[in-house]
Amino acid sequence: MNILKANGQLEPFDEHKFRRSLRHAHISKEFHDQVVTSVTQSLYEGIPTREIYKHVYDFLNGNFPMGSCTYNLKQAIMELGPSGYPFERYVGKLLERQGYQVRVGQMIRGTCVAHEIDVLAEKDHEHFMVECKFHNERGLKSDVKVALYVWARYQDILQSWLAKEPEEEKEKLHQAWLVTNTKFSEDALQYGQCVGMKMVGWSYPEKGNLQELIEKTCLHPITSLSSLGTSQKQYLLSQDVVIATDLETRQDVVENLHLPSETLTALHKELEMLKTCVLREE
Numbered sequence: 001m002n003i004l005k006a007n008g009q010l011e012p013f014d015e016h017k018f019r020r021s022l023r024h025a026h027i028s029k030e031f032h033d034q035v036v037t038s039v040t041q042s043l044y045e046g047i048p049t050r051e052i053y054k055h056v057y058d059f060l061n062g063n064f065p066m067g068s069c070t071y072n073l074k075q076a077i078m079e080l081g082p083s084g085y086p087f088e089r090y091v092g093k094l095l096e097r098q099g100y101q102v103r104v105g106q107m108i109r110g111t112c113v114a115h116e117i118d119v120l121a122e123k124d125h126e127h128f129m130v131e132c133k134f135h136n137e138r139g140l141k142s143d144v145k146v147a148l149y150v151w152a153r154y155q156d157i158l159q160s161w162l163a164k165e166p167e168e169e170k171e172k173l174h175q176a177w178l179v180t181n182t183k184f185s186e187d188a189l190q191y192g193q194c195v196g197m198k199m200v201g202w203s204y205p206e207k208g209n210l211q212e213l214i215e216k217t218c219l220h221p222i223t224s225l226s227s228l229g230t231s232q233k234q235y236l237l238s239q240d241v242v243i244a245t246d247l248e249t250r251q252d253v254v255e256n257l258h259l260p261s262e263t264l265t266a267l268h269k270e271l272e273m274l275k276t277c278v279l280r281e282e
Contacts, residue, residue, distance in 0.1 A: 001013045001043045001044070001045060001047075002045055002046060003043075003046070003047050003048070003049055003052065004046050004047065004048045004049065005049055005139070006048075006049060006050070006137070006138030006139030007138075007139035008139070010046065013040075013043060015036060015040070018036065018039065019032060019036065021071075022035060022036075022071070024211070025070040025071040025073070027060070027064065027070070027071060028064060031060070031063065031064050034059075034063070035056060035059060035060070038055070038056075038059050039052060039055055039056060039059075042055050049138070050138065053071075053072070053075060056071055057071060057072045057075075061226050070215075070220075072224060073211065073214060073220070073224060074138075074181075074202060074211070076220070076221050076223040076224035077090075077181045077210075077214075077221060077223070078135070078136045078137070078138070078181065079136075079221075079223035079230075079233065080134070080136075080181075080221055080223055080237065080242065081134060081136035082136055083134075084118075084132060084133075084134035085105075086237045086242050087132055087134040087181060088104055088105065088118040088119060088132045088134075089104055089240065089242045090219075090221055090242045090243070091118070091119055091130065091132050091179050092104045092119045092121075093219055093242060093243055094213050094214065094217055094219060095119065095121050095130070097217040097219055098123075098213075098217070099123055100121040100122060100123045100128075101121070101122040101123065102119060102120070102121050102122075103119070103120045104118065104119050104120075105117075105118065106120050108120075108129075108157050109157075109160060110153070110156030110157040110159070110160045111156050111157075111159045111160045111163070112156050113156065115153050115156065115157060117129055117130075117131070117153075117157075118130055118131050118132040119131075119132065121177075126174040126175075127173050127174055128173065128174060128175050128176070128177055128198075129153075129154050129157065129173050129175075129176050129177065130177040130179060131150045131153070131176070131177065131178050131179070132179050132180070133146050133178065133179070133180040133181075134180070134181055135180065135181060135182045138182070139182075140182055141182060141183045141184060141185045141188070142178065142180040142182065142183070142184050142185070142188055142201070143184075143185040143187065143188050144185060144187035144188045144190075144191050146178065146180075146188065147178060147184075147187075147188040147191045147192050147197065147199070148191065150176055150178045150197065151176060151191075151195055151197055153176075154173065154176035154197075157173060158173050161173060175196070175197070175198055176197045176198070177197070177198040177199070177200065178192065178197060178198070178199050178200070179199075179200045179201075179210065180200075180201045180202070180210075181201075181202060181210060182201065182202055183201050183202055183203060183204065184199060184201050184204060189204070200213070218274070219243050219245075220243070220244045220245070220274050221242060221243065221244065222236050222237065222241055222242055222243065222244050222246075222247070223237075224244060225244055225267065225270055225271075226270065227263055227266035227267040227269075227270050228257075228263075228267065232257050232259075235253075235256070235257065236253060236257075239253045241253060244270070244271065244274050245271060245274050245275055247267075247271060248271060248275070254267075
């Protein structure tokens, strides 16, 4: 049975690959056979992968809510749009959790022009220019033009900082990073590796990719909450709430949602599960 991928290509449904995705999403093993049976019974020739994702999400949401939250993580990241700003803030939160000092949306003067940098990160006296490329559709990749653009901006800023007085040398950038929520083209990876730019995507590199960073910190985005609707999530994003568990300290925005009692109960239950996940990781 062939499935239709987001990039428009057909490929055979691979049960082993599907089971691996369940393991990566930390779905309890006791549910694996049930999920596989449910999905295989719903397959038809050319079924889009997004339909499979939705089927799994609905099944898990009714049987293993914590699993639905982790399995739908990639889609939840895409729902941080349509602008890229919430994704920049989200990446900043991930880096903060790893011990970086972070500033988001900073204007930095280069030798030629001023640049607005998505995230400036500092750790162990080293500074990093982090550019975030957000896509809100599956199948889109960050290509070599994006990598070239990031590297050119980095060089302009780097030359400006290197030209400063010696006592300001500690402020210089040590590396450029390019972070995307999807994948990189082969040319982009080749260029990034050649110039020494750190590149982090959904499945790249093998260790330290975006999915792994999220799983290690368990900082689920606000868009992963199944108890909230799209308009409610967009409102929270407009209030700079990007991490689900941050709602525990933002009762003001929760009250502004005017949620029915049953929805509020479901929300608190979800947050409690995610909080347990964070504590376990810590």
